[in-house]
Structures are given as C-alpha cells and as structure tokens.
Amino acid sequence: MSNQLTPPEFLSHLNLPNPNDPSPSNPHITLTWAQSLDFRIAGERGKRVILSGEESMLMTHWMRSMHQAILVGIGTVLLDDPRLQINLLPSSPTLLPPQPLILDPKLRFPPTTKLQIEWNSRSLRPPGSVCQPWILCGEEVSKERISSAEENGARVIPISLVDGRISPQTLPSIMTQLGLSSVMIEGGSRVLSSFLHARRQDGSSLVDRVVVTVAPTFIGNGIGVVPLGEEESLPELINLHTEIMGKDAVMVCKVR
Numbered sequence: 001m002s003n004q005l006t007p008p009e010f011l012s013h014l015n016l017p018n019p020n021d022p023s024p025s026n027p028h029i030t031l032t033w034a035q036s037l038d039f040r041i042a043g044e045r046g047k048r049v050i051l052s053g054e055e056s057m058l059m060t061h062w063m064r065s066m067h068q069a070i071l072v073g074i075g076t077v078l079l080d081d082p083r084l085q086i087n088l089l090p091s092s093p094t095l096l097p098p099q100p101l102i103l104d105p106k107l108r109f110p111p112t113t114k115l116q117i118e119w120n121s122r123s124l125r126p127p128g129s130v131c132q133p134w135i136l137c138g139e140e141v142s143k144e145r146i147s148s149a150e151e152n153g154a155r156v157i158p159i160s161l162v163d164g165r166i167s168p169q170t171l172p173s174i175m176t177q178l179g180l181s182s183v184m185i186e187g188g189s190r191v192l193s194s195f196l197h198a199r200r201q202d203g204s205s206l207v208d209r210v211v212v213t214v215a216p217t218f219i220g221n222g223i224g225v226v227p228l229g230e231e232e233s234l235p236e237l238i239n240l241h242t243e244i245m246g247k248d249a250v251m252v253c254k255v256r
C-alpha cells in the first residue's frame with residue numbers, strides 16, 4: 001500500500017467529467033492496458049503476465065479510483081480472475097473502488113470468481129470497499145441462468161446483442177441508465193480491439209482517452225493487444241503526455 005495521497009498529476013490529461021455531475025450526456029470512456037515491447041498483453045494461452053512495475057501498477061489503481069466503473073470481458077475474468085479493486089491505495093473513506101462491469105453475452109460468469117466471492121463476503125470488509133459484480137449479457141440468455149447468477153450474488157443486466165456481442169456503441173446509453181458517468185476499460189484483447197475500432201455516429205472515436213503502460217520486456221508467444229488480424233485499421237493516436245514511471249513508460253493519448 002502507498003503513502004502517496006493523491007493521484008499522479010499527469011492523470012489530469014484524462015479529462016474526466018466532474019464526479020458531481022451525475023449524468024453527463026456522454027459518459028467518459030478510458031481504454032487502458034499494459035503491454036510488452038512486442039505488442040503483447042499476456043503470455044501463451046492467455047497466461048497472465050505482470051508487466052507493470054510497482055509505480056505504474058499503483059498509477060493503474062489511482063485510475064481505477066478516478067472512474068465510476070471498470071469494465072473487462074468475460075475472457076479476462078476466466079483467464080485472470082481479477083479483483084478490479086484499489087487495494088494498492090491508502091485506505092480512505094473518500095477513495096472508492098469502481099463498479100465492475102463484465103461483458104458476458106452468454107453469461108458464462110462463474111460463482112467461483114474473486115469478484116463474486118469478495119462481494120459475498122463483504123460483511124467482513126470495510127463498508128463500501130467491495131462492489132457487486134454487474135454482468136451485461138444477451139437478452140437470449142435463459143431466465144434460469146440469469147436467476148442462478150443472481151442467486152449467486154451478481155446483478156445481471158440483459159441487453160440486445162449485435163452479432164453476438166455487446167456493441168460498444170450501446171455502452172454509453174447503458175451507462176447512463178445505470179447512473180455511471182465514466183468507465184475504465186481494462187481489456188482483454190477482444191474487448192480492446194472492438195472499442196479501439198468503435199466510432200460514434202458522427203465518426204469520432206467512442207473512446208475518450210487511451211492510457212498505455214509499456215514495459216521494457218518481450219513476451220514472445222502470447223496474446224496481442226488486439227487479436228491477430230485485427231491490427232489493420234487501428235486508429236491513429238495523438239499523444240498528450242508520456243510519463244516515465246520506474247522502468248515503464250505510460251502514455252496518455254487521444255484517438256483521432
């Protein structure tokens with residue numbers, strides 16, 4: 001746990017909405033990941049790799065605390081079993097963890113995840129320090145499957161799918177309905193790709209900011225930032241700031 005009491009200054013480049021504005025017209029979307037020098041975010045068969053050093057990992061937890069929600073795909077839940085908390089930050093009643101949102105069209109979310117187990121044992125933890133996992137699934141998922149996930153303690157939000165996926169373009173309106181004004185999307189590869197490619201109706205990027213931690217290491221065989229074949233037509237990034245944090249370079253960018 002850190003003694004630093006405020007977020008790194010350069011995160012002001014995220015340009016997040018005022019937390020006192022409960023419903024901005026466009027919820028803010030930050031896309032973030034940590035990668036190796038050879039464009040990988042995980043090892044062979046998706047094995048989790050710790051790429052971020054101490055300083056940049058702490059920065060990631062500050063970013064989590066600055067957003068109202070944190071989103072990952074079900075692939076990341078199944079492979080990494082993340083906690084999505086802010087446990088590296090000093091404990092303070094004003095620093096709250098973001099609301100976890102899982103993109104899970106078929107509702108594969110198992111009750112054995114850390115997200116679920118930690119929520120179900122929340123009475124043992126400081127009030128407000130753990131959030132209920134909220135799962136966005138397809139409307140086609142059976143009532144029985146939804147009831148079972150809810151009985152296990154998750155909140156399930158069925159929505160209509162586009163080509164079997166939760167369309168990135170539907171996320172802003174879902175967030176507005178849920179009362180969430182900002183989201184930090186952490187991955188994995190398929191989710192990063194679909195949001196990097198996503199455009200609003202006016203042609204602008206759906207993503208407001210991209211924050212990439214580049215670690216000075218090669219992974220070799222592993223999972224790319226985007227899946228093989230999806231590197232084409234990736235958007236142009238405009239660098240707003242690069243911060244050296246320990247061994248890593250952290251880049252804050254806008255998408256053109």
Ligand SMILES: NC(=O)C1=CN([C@@H]2O[C@H](COP(=O)(O)OP(=O)(O)OC[C@H]3O[C@@H](n4cnc5c(N)ncnc54)[C@H](OP(=O)(O)O)[C@@H]3O)[C@@H](O)[C@H]2O)C=CC1
Binds near residue numbers: 034042043047188192
């Ligand atoms: N280094 C880093 O910063 C990070 C690394 N990772 C790594 O990423 C890997 C996981 O990536 P990956 O396997 O691609 O899984 P993802 O976490 O990207 O989840 C992909 C799944 O999410 C569902 N989904 C719903 N809507 C969408 C959408 N719009 N776009 C894409 N997917 C959608 C689909 O589920 P379904 O198939 O059921 O329909 C899809 O298969 C792990 O190895 C993990 O370690 C993850 C996060 C950060």
Ligand SMILES: Nc1nc(O)c(N)c(N[C@@H]2O[C@H](COP(=O)(O)O)[C@@H](O)[C@H]2O)n1
Binds near residue numbers: 050076084213
């Ligand atoms: N910032 C960052 N650096 C790395 O090196 C990583 N491997 C990740 N991965 C993300 O963090 C999740 C796991 O951490 P928690 O258990 O939630 O603290 C993992 O699922 C990825 O989303 N991130």
